[in-house]
Amino acid sequence: MVDFTHHPLPAFLVDHDLNIKGQSRLATELFSKPDSFLDFVDSGSKQKALELIKDQEEFELVLNTVESPYMLFKVFARWHDGEGQLLCVRQDSQIMELSSMLQMQRDRLAETNFDLLDKKEELEEAMSKIKRLSSPFLPISSSLSVIPLFGSLDEELFLINEQQLLSTLQNGNYEYVILDFNGIGEIEERGVFAFQSFYRMIQLIGVSPILSGLKPQHVFQLMENDFNVDQTFHITGSLKDAISQYNLS
């Protein structure tokens, strides 16, 4: 039989009915000398202990110790020939640490002013307004119009403006539309996809799109993201060039 007195953990040897047959020195320090294991199981843990102790190897229980009426332990149970070895490993120090971390998080949460959420929504609305203004529509003649793009070429720019621009183009019976990149700074990868689909749709409604004001860096970024800057695209230099070229034709 294992020598329980010198077991390095608080440990108990119990019989089938959880009566204590032997215990380690550490167990005595923590729990004194109870008759039954159940004697020091907290009321809120008793049911759990009864249900699990025989068929699970590891579970948490709240136990009464000499020091404290309730302390959290992880209990390891091994049964052999109707005898059980129960090891009790204190969880509190670990839990305390975790708990204090959470406490900090909670305090931070309390500070998280939910006003921030409101502000965020306001900001998003303002952003969306700005985006709407970032691609105005300029009719130049009965057949030519210009869409000067501003800001960063991102998905939203098109999400917000696409429908309206397309219907204006279609209703106006334009032949050409110049998409001017002069005001565009950054080009985002997802913006390129959105742009490509916008471009296709313009073609679909029977209008020829022309790109102008592309900076070398734009072309590079567009190509890098698989936008085919090939022959089928009308690319001109500046907006002025584009207008004079297509206004005449």
Add this chain to the structure above:
Amino acid sequence: MPIDIEKLTNTLLEGEEDHAWELIENKAELMENSHLTFEVLTSAMQLVGKLWEENKITVADEHLATTTCDYVLSRYAYTKKKSKQSPNGKRALFLCIDQEQHYLGLKMISLLFEEYGWETRLLGANLPLEYAVHTVKKWQPSVVGISVAILYHAEQLKNYVSELGTLQSQPEILVGGRLASNYDLTKYCSENTVLVPGLKEIKLWLEEQKGDVSNHG
């Protein structure tokens, strides 16, 4: 229950605060009725307790669920701020007794009071008696709400009730929490202490108080 408690409990245990919030926010019924929302969150936390008893989760998981639930509560309270009743000029102080960490219920109650127009202070978990006394003397609340969840704290409760009862301002003392729901705490309380088993009862109490206010014009 207006929503799937198991689902809500899982989001709490996973620490998915945004998801948990969505579950609440998407139910008009819950957004209108705090009482119902608190009931739902209480059930979810009780289910957390059941899962621990079944050895399916650990206390570490309970901690995360608690923080997540707390977040949802704060966010809920923030959203509801606009629909608060006009101030009734009364003050209520809320605390958990010394060593008591179970504060979620107390927070719900304090939010409910706010909604009814009370000015509240939530001192929260683990408040030593001397601080409680100090704050009551200084802030002069007409109600002090105390929460207890752990059985061993019942003895302590007695001290709180009697000490706060001797104060000159004579605040009304309400006692709630898991213990008040599950045990008869009369012997730890005084004659004037109001024992509140749960949400239903506190709502009734609040409605009654409202009646009082209007009676006094």
